[in-house]
Amino acid sequence: MWALRDVRLPSGEVVDVVVDGERIAHLGPGAARGVAEAEDGAGKLLLPAFVDGHVHLDKVLIRDELREHDGTLAGAIEAIHERKRRYTVDDVSTRARSVIEASVLLGTTRLRSHVDVDTIGGLTPLEGVLAAAAECADIAEVRTIAFPQEGLLRDPGSYQLMEAAIEAGADVVGGMPHWEVDEAAQRAHVRLCFDLAERFDRDLDMHVDETDDGGVRTLEMVADEALRRSYLGRVVAGHVCSLAAAPHDYAERVIDKCLRAGISIAANPLTNLVLQGRQDRGLVRRGVTRVGELRAAGVNVLFGQDCVKDGFYPFGRGSMLEVALISAHATHLTSHSDLAFALKAVTEAPARAWRLTDYGLSVGARADLQLLPAPTWEEALRLQPLPEKVWFKGRLVAQNSVRSKLHRAN
Numbered sequence: 001m002w003a004l005r006d007v008r009l010p011s012g013e014v015v016d017v018v019v020d021g022e023r024i025a026h027l028g029p030g031a032a033r034g035v036a037e038a039e040d041g042a043g044k045l046l047l048p049a050f051v052d053g054h055v056h057l058d059k060v061l062i063r064d065e066l067r068e069h070d071g072t073l074a075g076a077i078e079a080i081h082e083r084k085r086r087y088t089v090d091d092v093s094t095r096a097r098s099v100i101e102a103s104v105l106l107g108t109t110r111l112r113s114h115v116d117v118d119t120i121g122g123l124t125p126l127e128g129v130l131a132a133a134a135e136c137a138d139i140a141e142v143r144t145i146a147f148p149q150e151g152l153l154r155d156p157g158s159y160q161l162m163e164a165a166i167e168a169g170a171d172v173v174g175g176m177p178h179w180e181v182d183e184a185a186q187r188a189h190v191r192l193c194f195d196l197a198e199r200f201d202r203d204l205d206m207h208v209d210e211t212d213d214g215g216v217r218t219l220e221m222v223a224d225e226a227l228r229r230s231y232l233g234r235v236v237a238g239h240v241c242s243l244a245a246a247p248h249d250y251a252e253r254v255i256d257k258c259l260r261a262g263i264s265i266a267a268n269p270l271t272n273l274v275l276q277g278r279q280d281r282g283l284v285r286r287g288v289t290r291v292g293e294l295r296a297a298g299v300n301v302l303f304g305q306d307c308v309k310d311g312f313y314p315f316g317r318g319s320m321l322e323v324a325l326i327s328a329h330a331t332h333l334t335s336h337s338d339l340a341f342a343l344k345a346v347t348e349a350p351a352r353a354w355r356l357t358d359y360g361l362s363v364g365a366r367a368d369l370q371l372l373p374a375p376t377w378e379e380a381l382r383l384q385p386l387p388e389k390v391w392f393k394g395r396l397v398a399q400n401s402v403r404s405k406l407h408r409a410n
């Protein structure tokens with residue numbers, strides 16, 4: 001048993017936290033009294049460790065080996081084909097591992113990674129990420145989503161690979177219905193994903209409508225299917241860019257369906273800011289989904305890192321603090337309640353989408369924690385400090401220290 005004395009919660013309250021084994025045992029003013037192993041938190045900010053609910057660990061860090069392309073989603077997917085053919089399990093696991101380690105150093109201890117499942121790379125991306133997850137099991141929890149990046153009907157053989165991926169250890173069923181050639185194929189894609197999820201009793205986390213074309217409407221297909229099968233609270237839809245381009249009354253109707261189906265939305269503003277709006281001149285669209293309306297309606301919205309130096313996005317370093325900051329810019333988050341929402345979008349919201357029951361700063365929750373050298377969440381968001389300490393299952397797994405010095409003339 002050990003304790004942290006005088007740490008500040010995001011609410012502003014100063015408390016002690018007592019950790020017993022993997023769990024938070026006590027939390028409150030004076031709770032550390034009598035605990036022999038107690039360190040002074042000095043009023044610094046204590047947050048639950050971040051959750052990255054949407055990342056592609058199989059593709060990370062390949063950017064420098066790809067040819068240049070037009071900067072669009074289609075351009076990136078094509079440019080990656082050549083590299084994907086050359087993936088090996090070792091290659092994928094080495095890259096994935098380095099981003100998992102970087103993420104832990106920056107305060108993230110849970111990651112949910114899509115892994116391409118298609119006839120180009122077969123199961124190599126999954127096997128590589130599973131190997132990295134096993135190697136990093138002492139510092140982070142990594143789950144995988146079988147993701148048919150090249151489509152299901154467009155890529156014959158991929159459905160069988162999806163089945164094999166689930167049997168080989170993928171946790172969640174992915175999808176990408178808007179990538180199919182027409183509406184009938186999109187519907188079939190959605191049905192196939194739900195069939196697979198039902199058969200294996202898995203949650204779904206699909207890439208949905210990652211386009212500025214407001215006529216692309218597979219989010220509604222996903223919501224209808226979830227409602228029809230009563231697959232409630234078990235579906236995440238990622239990106240959902242075209243919802244922003246659709247007429248307002250249509251968008252409101254679909255948002256209501258998402259709410260009723262308990263669908264979480266993984267808005268990934270960083271990648272979509274650079275991928276979308278490429279054809280626009282003058283007023284260039286941001287390509288980000290309707291975060292404000294979804295939030296107002298009560299839909300669970302999370303922000304994910306999505307990409308780390310891959311074919312889609314040349315930046316990213318596994319920092320959910322950076323993800324929250326850039327997403328705040330992209331979605332007009334500036335008021336106090338907006339900034340509290342930005343924190344939720346990288347903590348509680350992805351935890352809820354993942355259906356974690358032991359997440360957060362409360363008694364009984366798993367002690368995945370981080371201590372930040374900032375007095376408040378808003379200052380942490382503005383100043384982007386490194387966490388001084390990060391704990392995973394109650395064990396210290398990362399430490400950072402920064403020494404800065406200003407040399408004045410006299």
Ligand SMILES: [Zn+2]
Nearest residue numbers: 056207238306
């Ligand atoms: Zn993605």
